[in-house]
Amino acid sequence: MEKKQIVIVTGLSGSGKTTALNLLEDLGYYTIDNLPCEVGETFLNTSIDKIALGMDIRSFKLVDEFVEFLKKLRQHSDIDSSIIFLEASKEVILNRYNLTRRKHPLKANTLLKSIIKEIELMGIIKEMSTGVIDTSDNKPKELVGKLKTLLKLDADIKDINIHIQSFGFKYGIPIDVDLVFDVRFLPNPYYIEELKAKTGLDKEVSDYVMEFEVTREFYSKLITMLKFLIPLYIKEGKKHLTIGIGCSGGKHRSVTIAQVLYDDLNKVKNFNVYISHREKERNKW
Incomplete structure (x- = not known):
């Protein structure tokens, strides 16, 4: 029996998590974005064999809560889990937020301070990740190639x-x-x-x-x-x-x-x- 595949897509806000999830959906994954940690364990026992969960700073109240969830995920011997951490330079993220005019999930005096604060908070999760992708200069086509490589996906997946x-x-x-x-x-x-x-x-x-x-x-x-x-x-x-x-x-x-x-x-x-x-x-x- 093949193991269930669960991919956690996480990282910095504005680094391309939604784009990555869309690409994984095209690759056959059942995707859910902005999933709270407290309901994350529900997906460890479903019959769905390929799942991609988008989880970021909005998914938990404390970083320890997210870290504990990731540890539980890796304890399941019947699950092949991966954690993909997306990041981009402060300048790129700042520009993306200015273009979309969306609010950063962390409150601070300035947008730049919010970004710096998130980088610090997410550092421990970055260290736990299977792989890190810097999306500063990535186009979607390049991103899907990096995802395939990190997740060791079958080369027969069609373009x-x-x-x-x-x-x-x-x-x-x-x-x-x-x-x-x-x-x-x-x-x-x-x-x-x-x-x-x-x-x-x-x-x-x-x-x-x-x-x-x-x-x-x-x-x-x-x-x-x-x-x-x-x-x-x-x-x-x-x-x-x-x-x-x-x-x-x-x-x-x-x-x-x-x-x-x-x-x-x-x-x-x-x-x-x-x-x-x-x-x-x-x-x-």
Whole structure:
């Protein structure tokens, strides 16, 4: 039986705890932010196997309370626990607070004094941490890489989820697609009597659609463009991309192209690719 994984994301206010939790959620963790210490033990006995808890200066009345919780966490032999401590320079945190105009959780005469006071209070927790990440100059993409390294996460975790969906224009364009490609210009198997009742999932239809030069040229340009675009989307932090492939009825051409595209993109190691055929799901075939 695999151990439950619990990650405590803590550190200085304004150092990027919420961003880190969002990234961990994308990596499959159940996340909770601003969790009080007094209810933290509840999550040690849940059936959830991957949990990330955001806990900072607001989670406890005394630092000793947080330290005691962390010690109890590490006493559980059935839990693989990690403590990630996020920090940033005083200047960076000060600038972030000035930009957001939010109040610092510690009261002092000035914002800078509040930051310095928190650094002093959180020092003992920093010493207990599994790893420390300075987010002063980090972008989200760099932060996720550091989290993977510290938590020794599986290298097979994908950088982006790609959903390929075929559809028929006569039933409307899906509302949740990022990119739409219209393949109604391709030769239509609908007008071939022996292919009319079949779909793009049948080899005969797929072979017919792909045998034309115009299809092969279009597909070559399509896959080249997507392999150029997708890494740029990943670089900007995009986690989900939906590609719509449409023809008239969503049964022949769009299904064929969607399946070929799925097969090709699925070969790329850092892509998590899945496919659906809307009109099949709607019983339009």
